Amino acid sequence: MTSGLNIGVVGAGIVGVSTAEWLRRDGHNVTLFDRVKPGSTEQTSYGNAGLLARTAVIPASVPGILRHVPSMLFDKDGPLFLKWSYLPKLMPWLIPFLRNGRESRVREIAAALDTILGDSVDQHFALAKGTAAETLIETGNYAYIYKDRKGFEKDAFGFAIRREHGAEWEEWDRDALLEQDPNLSEDAGFAVALKDHGWIRDPGAYTAALLDAFRAGGGVFRLGEVSDIAPGAERPLITAGGETIAFDHIVVASGVWSRRMAERLGHKVPLEAERGYHMMFKNPSHKPSIPYMMADAKFAVTPMDGGLRCAGLIEFGGIDAPASDAPLEIFERRIKRIYPSLTWDSTESWMGRRPSTPDSLPLIGHSTKAKGVWFAFGAQHVGLTSGPKTGRLVADMIAGRTPNMDMTPFATDRFDRA
Ligand SMILES: Cc1cc2nc3c(=O)[nH]c(=O)nc-3n(C[C@H](O)[C@H](O)[C@H](O)COP(=O)(O)OP(=O)(O)OC[C@H]3O[C@@H](n4cnc5c(N)ncnc54)[C@H](O)[C@@H]3O)c2cc1C
Numbered sequence: 001m002t003s004g005l006n007i008g009v010v011g012a013g014i015v016g017v018s019t020a021e022w023l024r025r026d027g028h029n030v031t032l033f034d035r036v037k038p039g040s041t042e043q044t045s046y047g048n049a050g051l052l053a054r055t056a057v058i059p060a061s062v063p064g065i066l067r068h069v070p071s072m073l074f075d076k077d078g079p080l081f082l083k084w085s086y087l088p089k090l091m092p093w094l095i096p097f098l099r100n101g102r103e104s105r106v107r108e109i110a111a112a113l114d115t116i117l118g119d120s121v122d123q124h125f126a127l128a129k130g131t132a133a134e135t136l137i138e139t140g141n142y143a144y145i146y147k148d149r150k151g152f153e154k155d156a157f158g159f160a161i162r163r164e165h166g167a168e169w170e171e172w173d174r175d176a177l178l179e180q181d182p183n184l185s186e187d188a189g190f191a192v193a194l195k196d197h198g199w200i201r202d203p204g205a206y207t208a209a210l211l212d213a214f215r216a217g218g219g220v221f222r223l224g225e226v227s228d229i230a231p232g233a234e235r236p237l238i239t240a241g242g243e244t245i246a247f248d249h250i251v252v253a254s255g256v257w258s259r260r261m262a263e264r265l266g267h268k269v270p271l272e273a274e275r276g277y278h279m280m281f282k283n284p285s286h287k288p289s290i291p292y293m294m295a296d297a298k299f300a301v302t303p304m305d306g307g308l309r310c311a312g313l314i315e316f317g318g319i320d321a322p323a324s325d326a327p328l329e330i331f332e333r334r335i336k337r338i339y340p341s342l343t344w345d346s347t348e349s350w351m352g353r354r355p356s357t358p359d360s361l362p363l364i365g366h367s368t369k370a371k372g373v374w375f376a377f378g379a380q381h382v383g384l385t386s387g388p389k390t391g392r393l394v395a396d397m398i399a400g401r402t403p404n405m406d407m408t409p410f411a412t413d414r415f416d417r418a
Pocket of ligand 1: 010011012013014015016033034035036042043044045046047048049050051052053224225226227253254255256257258274275276277278300311312313351352353354355377378379380381382383384385386
């Protein structure tokens with residue numbers, strides 16, 4: 001194995017920090033760049049639902065999705081939002097996204113996602129072990145909450161595929177649910193409790209704690225905008241703070257902002273911001289003991305250190321548009337429907353940008369256009385879950401260790417070839 005290389009990692013969200021730390025453990029001199037400090041609200045890794053969703057292999061685009069779009073979009077409690085003026089810009093992403101919803105393709109995507117999600121709880125422990133981040137990991141069931149069994153039966157397609165990939169669950173009727181959580185209203189009549197999952201009690205603090213471990217081990221963090229990356233004559237270059245530095249390798253792990261850098265190198269990457277929201281109910285009168293997915297409303301309810309966090313929903317409107325009010329209002333209305341007696345002191349609201357590709361798979365691997373440049377971005381709804389494994393895969397490949405899985409679905413040039 002080669003060690004002692006100089007490696008620059010651009011982006012210090014969960015993917016970049018994980019990648020930097022695995023590279024550091026391989027004996028490289030690693031410099032991690034970000035314009036914000038890990039744990040800042042600007043990062044998608046700050047405000048997610050915190051789920052280590054190791055069985056979340058079903059992409060957002062599934063058979064019959066077109067039929068459901070109008071109700072998802074126009075129902076005032078629906079989970080989908082669109083800034084209509086953005087629609088023309090969205091089309092080049094949306095059309096292949098919808099095409100990927102056919103059954104055969106969903107099965108292929110699920111199989112690929114399973115290779116980066118299946119062992120994710122172990123991957124988080126392997127990365128966080130012995131650091132303050134480890135204390136923020138919880139393990140247990142993750143329950144999909146339905147009004148009744150019929151709701152679950154409508155999701156049979158997805159659960160059958162999950163089962164093929166090893167998911168195990170218990171089915172809880174209302175009595176069993178009330179035994180777990182007596183505060184639930186009649187809106188919660190049935191649940192599927194997926195076994196052996198995990199969650200992070202404070203995702204922002206988790207990324208920050210991993211950064212602390214990286215720095216304590218000798219890694220370097222540079223705060224500031226990376227204004228350019230370039231192939232360079234012999235070695236790839238990063239320009240930051242007016243200085244251009246040559247590295248043996250560069251890893252682009254800049255979340256949804258990676259698109260511009262990939263395009264700068266000549267790649268076509270249809271990366272879109274699938275915007276999502278959270279509302280943190282601080283000092284709530286009660287919290288569930290495990291995370292829930294409100295199956296019809298499509299948001300998670302996670303017990304966190306800061307309170308009870310509702311997180312999810314999808315809005316298309318580009319990276320830079322300001323946050324909207326409507327998704328946040330849904331959280332307040334819907335949480336009262338399952339927890340009618342819930343009270344809280346105050347709320348914190350947040351909007352983040354899932355880095356999403358039309359095939360719901362990240363780009364992980366070597367750039368085919370620029371020697372020494374690697375990609376690690378695009379993990380859409382499951383970037384927290386898959387971050388540590390993604391980092392490990394990149395470190396393996398840089399070290400010349402062949403990953404024990406098929407990397408083809410994550411190829412960095414697949415959209416160039418499309
Ligand atoms: C509402 C919501 C709920 C979610 N829930 C879950 C969940 O429960 N489980 C799960 O697995 N995933 C979840 N996700 C998805 C997950 O949060 C993301 O996939 C993941 O955080 C992406 O991590 P990242 O490191 O790629 O990106 P980010 O965390 O966005 O980090 C990218 C970093 O790159 C930096 N950067 C970009 N450009 C530059 C530049 N030019 N110079 C310097 N720095 C730069 C940014 O400042 C940023 O810090 C959720 C997402 C949302 C929005």
